[in-house]
Amino acid sequence: MQTRGKLFDDLSQLMTNAAGMAQGVKTEAETAMRSFMERWIADANLVTREEFEAVREMAAKARAENDELRARIEALEAKLK
Structure with missing residues (x-):
């Protein structure tokens, strides 16, 4: 039974890390898109x-x-x- 608890703990930790990584990727993608749009607007002479x-x-x-x-x-x- 102890092995099964360890498996769930490891799986839970893996899912938590994956969620954190996904949040980081989302934030980085938003930052990159915002920078791209700001450069595009500046270059467009609006x-x-x-x-x-x-x-x-x-x-x-x-x-x-x-x-x-x-x-x-x-x-x-x-x-x-």
């Missing part, structure tokens, strides 16, 4: 959300200023006629 929002705001201001200038030009042209 803009950040903050940069995009800043440019969008600048474009909106320029558009508003353009509309204002167009109205002034039209008013001046109307005075000349």
Whole structure:
């Protein structure tokens, strides 16, 4: 009977080690994938959300200023006629 208990203890230890190793492999794979994605994004020259929002705001201001200038030009042209 003592042999059977030792067998189960060894099997239990083996399964525990295998689970720990699988967790380590999973963590390492996630880290490798994250590093790959970060390099890919950096190489792709993508803009950040903050940069995009800043440019969008600048474009909106320029558009508003353009509309204002167009109205002034039209008013001046109307005075000349």
